[in-house]
Structures are given as structure tokens and as C-alpha cells.
Amino acid sequence: MxxxxxxxxxxxxxxxxxxxxxxxxxxxxxxxxxxxxxxxxxxxxxxxxPWVRMDKEYKLDTDEGEVSLIDLFKGRSQLLIYHFMFGPDYNAGCPHCSAIADGFNGIWNHLANHDVMLWAVSRAPFQKLQAYKLRMGWTFPWASSYGSDFNYDFHVSYTKEQQRSGSVEYNYNKGNVSSRQSDIAPTDAAPEEGKKIASSTGTDWATYTQEAPGMSAFVLEDGIIYHTYSTYARGLDGLWGIYQWLDRAPLGRNENGFWMLRHDEYDLKSLLKGDSNDCCA
Known part of the structure; x- marks a missing residue:
């Protein structure tokens, strides 16, 4: 045997x-x-x-001031946007979005050289995004959609009224979708892990879940912008470098509790000594 x-x-x-x-x-x-x-x-x-023509105008705040969506192409024909969870009331970005964004620094310039611009877009005011970007040491382009309908139109932000009524749309499902844990009305009990994640952004569970992750793709042809693709939830797994590595590790993703921190929140000396977080032990 x-x-x-x-x-x-x-x-x-x-x-x-x-x-x-x-x-x-x-x-x-x-x-x-x-x-x-x-x-x-x-x-x-x-x-x-098939493509969908984008006729609606969106104003976004960037390093270069207020711009339109077409300006994010920066002379390229293709635009990829990561919908980063950072709402107006957050004090820090979602830790999971922060983990996927850690990988943007190493690739955005390669994409830009290949006719593709990569941006993160969040609903928080630009000054908050800039402060957090500086904290994280990131260089990739990041725009604020504060005051515009952009996040709502791409179903990655929800109003309090939508939360209360359960009339949200996420990952091409309408209603209080059970497949997305954060589609929980404010009156429902928040999961303990969710409370910890929300607290790490300086919010409560209801406020935290007014935002959702996703990515969208656009193409510019003859001065016209077309929406070509969007994905959400598990559709983002392939873009998340850490998951690709964990899927090849002996224990797989082994996700227990609130195990993923922002990269500046780990005790690197402890990790190099061989110590691990209590949640992963």
C-alpha cells in the first residue's frame, strides 16, 4: 500500500x-x-x-486634468480599463484590487508599446487615488470617474437605493446575485471576512459593497470609440498573477480568512525568516 x-x-x-x-x-x-x-x-x-458604439461622453480626472474617455487611448487604438474598487468614502483601495494592480506596473508600458493602453479607473476623487498610488509605489495610469456615470454604466458601482432594493446587475446577472458574495443588502448580516476587508478600506460592509471589480475593453476606429468586452468576478482570475501561481502550488489557493494584505502591510523580515500569517498557518 x-x-x-x-x-x-x-x-x-x-x-x-x-x-x-x-x-x-x-x-x-x-x-x-x-x-x-x-x-x-x-x-x-x-x-x-460584435462592438457597441460609445456615444455617451464621460469626463475623467487624470494627471493632465479633466479628460474624455477618448483621451485615455493616448494615440493607441485599444484601451483596457481595470475597474478598481476605490469608492469616494474609501480611505484605501480594496486589498484584492491592490494585489492585482501590483502586476500592472510591470506590464502597462509593454502594452503601451503594443498599441494598447492600460488604465485603472475608480470612483474616488483623484486626490485620494494619487495619495494611494504614491503609497503603493505604482506608476500605471489611474483616472477618477468621480461625478460621472462611467462606473454605474459598466455595473461596477451601485447606489444605496439599488443596494436596498436588490436591483443590482453584476456579471450579466440582475438582482441580488448569490454568486457574488458582496451582493448583500445593507440590512443583511455582513460576513466576518467581509467586515475585515471593508474595515481595511476605512468603510463598513454596506459602503464597501457599493463598488465591484471588473475590466472593460475598447477600440478606437476613425475617431469613434466602441465597447468590445467586459468581464467580472471569476472572469478576472486569468488577469490576476497571484492566482496563476497559487493554482500551481501544492495546496492550490488555500484561501482561509482574510489572508491577502496590501504589499506594504506584510512583515517582510518575518516572511523571509519563514514565518507566515496566522490565517495561513
Missing amino acids: PKIKTVRGIEEHKVVSPEEWLAAREDLLKAEKELTKLSDDVARKRQEL
């Missing part, structure tokens, strides 16, 4: 010979190749989606 090894009491694993491991790995490789081909097919379908 092969030995069974328990890792942190999470899951039991067989311990096998190198030959048996190789056979299992080759079976998995077949599945991985199938997934890669399927991902390529989905990417093609994504690019074949």
Missing part, C-alpha cells in the same frame, strides 16, 4: 515512485494541453464579439 501523507491536515496525498509520478504527470499534461487549446478558442471568440 502506498503511504498517505497529510499536508497541514488539508488533504491526503499518495506518496509514489518517480515512475508512477511521471505517468500521472503525463495524464495531467494532456488535460493542460486541452485547456490551452480551449483557452485559445475562447480568446478568438472574445475577439470576434
Whole structure:
């Protein structure tokens, strides 16, 4: 009988010979190749989606003052926007959005050189975004949609009235969608983890959940902007570098409690010594 090894009491694993491991790995490789081909097919379908002409004007605050959506293209033909959860009443950005945004610094300039501009857009006033950007050491472009309908039109911000009535739309579902944990009315009990996340942004659960994450894509052709794609919820997983690494780690995502902090909130000396957060131990 092969030995069974328990890792942190999470899951039991067989311990096998190198030959048996190789056979299992080759079976998995077949599945991985199938997934890669399927991902390529989905990417093609994504690019074949029809376009929607954008006739509505939006005013956004940037380093260069108030601009229109077309100005975010910066001479490129394509625009990608990450809808970053940072509402007007937040004192800090969502920790999860902050984690995905850590990866923007290393890629936005490559995208800009490839005819694609990457921006983050949030509803908080520009001064708040600038202060947080400085704290995080980020360089990627970030615009404020404060005072405009942009976030509401792309279903990543909700009014208090929408929350109370449950008439929200997220990830192409209408109503108080159970698939999104934060689609909880203010009168409902907030989850303990949600309270901690909200508190880390300086808000309560109801205020925190007036914002939602997502990304949208646009193309500029003959001076006209077209909306080509938007994705939300688990559709963002592929853009989140940390999840791609965790999915290849022995224990997977292993998400327990409020485990993800902003990068300047970790005790790096402790981590380098081999210590881990209590939530992950």
C-alpha cells in the first residue's frame, strides 16, 4: 500500500515512485494541453464579439486634468480599463484590487508599446487615488470617474437605493446575485471576512459593497470609440498573477480568512525568516 501523507491536515496525498509520478504527470499534461487549446478558442471568440458604439461622453480626472474617455487611448487604438474598487468614502483601495494592480506596473508600458493602453479607473476623487498610488509605489495610469456615470454604466458601482432594493446587475446577472458574495443588502448580516476587508478600506460592509471589480475593453476606429468586452468576478482570475501561481502550488489557493494584505502591510523580515500569517498557518 502506498503511504498517505497529510499536508497541514488539508488533504491526503499518495506518496509514489518517480515512475508512477511521471505517468500521472503525463495524464495531467494532456488535460493542460486541452485547456490551452480551449483557452485559445475562447480568446478568438472574445475577439470576434460584435462592438457597441460609445456615444455617451464621460469626463475623467487624470494627471493632465479633466479628460474624455477618448483621451485615455493616448494615440493607441485599444484601451483596457481595470475597474478598481476605490469608492469616494474609501480611505484605501480594496486589498484584492491592490494585489492585482501590483502586476500592472510591470506590464502597462509593454502594452503601451503594443498599441494598447492600460488604465485603472475608480470612483474616488483623484486626490485620494494619487495619495494611494504614491503609497503603493505604482506608476500605471489611474483616472477618477468621480461625478460621472462611467462606473454605474459598466455595473461596477451601485447606489444605496439599488443596494436596498436588490436591483443590482453584476456579471450579466440582475438582482441580488448569490454568486457574488458582496451582493448583500445593507440590512443583511455582513460576513466576518467581509467586515475585515471593508474595515481595511476605512468603510463598513454596506459602503464597501457599493463598488465591484471588473475590466472593460475598447477600440478606437476613425475617431469613434466602441465597447468590445467586459468581464467580472471569476472572469478576472486569468488577469490576476497571484492566482496563476497559487493554482500551481501544492495546496492550490488555500484561501482561509482574510489572508491577502496590501504589499506594504506584510512583515517582510518575518516572511523571509519563514514565518507566515496566522490565517495561513
